[in-house]
Amino acid sequence: MLDTADLVQDSVMAAMRRLDAFEPRHQGALQAYLRQAVMNRIKDVMRQKRRRPERTGLTESLPDEATSPLEAAIGSENTARYEDALQRLKPADREAIIGRLEMQYRYEELAIVLGKPTPAAARMAVTRAMKHLAAEMQHVS
Numbered sequence: 001m002l003d004t005a006d007l008v009q010d011s012v013m014a015a016m017r018r019l020d021a022f023e024p025r026h027q028g029a030l031q032a033y034l035r036q037a038v039m040n041r042i043k044d045v046m047r048q049k050r051r052r053p054e055r056t057g058l059t060e061s062l063p064d065e066a067t068s069p070l071e072a073a074i075g076s077e078n079t080a081r082y083e084d085a086l087q088r089l090k091p092a093d094r095e096a097i098i099g100r101l102e103m104q105y106r107y108e109e110l111a112i113v114l115g116k117p118t119p120a121a122a123r124m125a126v127t128r129a130m131k132h133l134a135a136e137m138q139h140v141s
Helices: 004-017 029-051 069-088 091-102 107-114 119-140
Strands: none
Touching: 004 029, 069 091, 069 119, 091 107, 091 119, 107 119
């Protein structure tokens, strides 16, 4: 940013170069002319700042939010393992896992879907199904 004194000096010097075209029409006209020149210079500086924002450097510590190719490969392998293991489960276990993890049912809703008497029973069914799924996923590895 420019120093205020520099800004005023630049404005007055530019106005003085065009002083031969200035026609004073009343007392104080020169002061009003110079004041307007300074105001116009301030507006120019503000417009320039909006057009060209201040440059900043990037630091090396900025994390990359994108998934790396390695993470994508591991993720797709794990998804394939999950899908394969899910298919080997009993239908009731598969329904419990899909309802809770993929459909994001609350345990109250899951109890109705699974035909369990209480939400706690549905939670226990999901817990058991998850243990079976984990075992199936490890069995393939």
